[in-house]
Structure formats: C-alpha cells, structure tokens
Amino acid sequence: MSQGAIKFNPDIHKKIDINSDISGFTKLTTMLKKDTGINIVLSDKNKTLVSSRLNKILIKYNLNSYSEYADFIKKSGPKYYNEFINCLTTNTTHFFREEKHFTFLDQYVKSAEFLDHLNKAGGTRIWCSASSYGHEVYTILMTLLNSSTFSPGNLDIKMLATDIDDRVLAVAAEGEYEEAQVKGVPKYLLTNYFDKKKDGDKVSYRAKDLMANRVTFAKFNLLSPEYPFKNKFDLVFCRNVLIYFDQNDINYAVSKMTDNLRIGGLLFVGHSESGNIHDQRLQKVTFGVYKRIN
Secondary structure, X not given: OOHHHOOOOOOOOOOOOOOOOHHHHHHHHHHHHXXXXXXXXXXXXXXXXXXXXXXXXXXXXXXXOHHHHHHHHHHHOHHHXXXXXXXXXXXXXXXXXXXXXXXXXXXXXXXXXXXXXXXXHOOEEEEEOOOOOOHHHHHHHHHHHOOOOOOOOOOOEEEEEEEOOHHHHHHHHHOEEEHHHHOOOOHHHHHHHEEEEEEOOEEEEEEOHHHHOOEEEEEOOOOOOOOOOOOOEEEEEEOOOHHHOOHHHHHHHHHHHHHOEEEXXXXXXXXXXXXXXXXXXXXXXXXXXEEEOO
C-alpha cells in the first residue's frame, strides 16, 4: 500500500474497543512474539497495554479494529511494521540501573584473571544487546574507562550496542540527555565523560568522543537465526529484556549469546531474569552474572 493510498483520521480522541476484538489482539501479539520474542499473553492488563499504545495508530490510519490493523501491517510494508514493533517495545531505563552489576564490573576488570586476558588480547570487546536509549551503554563505558585497568595508554575498548527499536537506537547514538535524566550519575563522571550544553534555560549532557567513538549502534533481533559476529565478546549485557520472552525463546537467545561469548567471558542479565538461565556452559558468578566455562 502506498503512502498516498492511506487516509488519515483527524479524530484523535476516538477509542477503539479491544475487548470486542480479541482475535485482533491475538493476531498482533502473535506477530510480535514471532518476530521479537516479546510474549504478551491475553489478560486485562495486557489488553490495556496494547490498546493504550496502538489506539492512536489505528486512528491515524483510519482503521476500525485491531484485526484491520493486523491486516494493514502485513500489506503495507516494513515502515508500518517497524512502527508497530516500536510502539510495543518497552524501553524503561536509567543510568546505573541495578547498580551492583557495575560495582562488580569495576572489581572484575581489576582482577588478575581479566588483566591476564587483556594483556594477551590487547583489548576488550563488549556487546550490549538491548541498548534502549543508551543509558546502559554509557554506564558500562564510564565504569570501564574510569577503572585503573584502562589507563590512557590502554584504552582498546570496543562496544557493539544493539536494539530492535529504531527510535531508541537513534537517541542512543546521539548520546545526549536532559539534566533530569543524568541525576543518578556522579558529578565527577558527568564532568569527565559528558559535555554540558546550555540552550537558554535548558541544560543537557552529551557523551564525549572518549565514549562515543568506542561504540557502534546497530539494529538487531535476539531471535534472529543468524548472529553474524566475526569475533567473540568478553562481556555481553542482556539485562531486563529476557523477562518479556517465554522460556523457549530465553533458551534460544541465551544459547546464541553464549556461542558468541569467549570462554571465560561474562554474561550479565537482569536481576529478575537470573532464575531463567539454564545453559550448561554458563556458571553463576554472582546474582545476574554468568561465566562461560566451556
């Protein structure tokens, strides 16, 4: 369907009842799970979630039901499908979320085990597999760059940051955050790793090149059949995304991530996800952190 064929509805306040279209709910959530792993089961809470995020899209395209929207997505091309995915992905995040992981990371990169690997490899490779708006990406980089391990002459840190949502990747790549968003970042880290910008009364902070030049942002789906990475990673972060997957999809994603983790490397998952990690190649180190042992 071409852009010119789409009729836009100006009635932005119209509410389309999802309770009378459970078939439409099922079609949409099935599509979402198949392509992203996000598992939204039928419940009153999830019907409210889906309708609150998609109602405005249905109105925008002059559609009268969620079933119509499911058919519309299939016929209208990737632009509209990506819009659907972006509306239903959850991107709650902030700097130093689950802070104990970063305290552990700071200690780990000073350990004899990691220093021995670093001396042999000449650098470290990191994958943040659900980067969202970039808060986690820059928290990881601040933690590493601020460590005595990575002195000015030993800064070979390369990070890949991926997400399924185009919109949040664009924000993350820009690396600029409002003053309220960086309140949890210690002042000395803000000074060292962000440039302060003022535009009238508005204050924002932008990641310095010291961080920004070490990360590559790319769109990637954790349920993709191919993980096209040439080299294995030392650290993989996949925090607070597996909680939206069912166990089969968790097992798949964890297996593929472990395939791409060097032996001795670490996988970080969210605190609430720790009980769902069952790959025999992984050994628990601390809460939400696993080491690949074979």
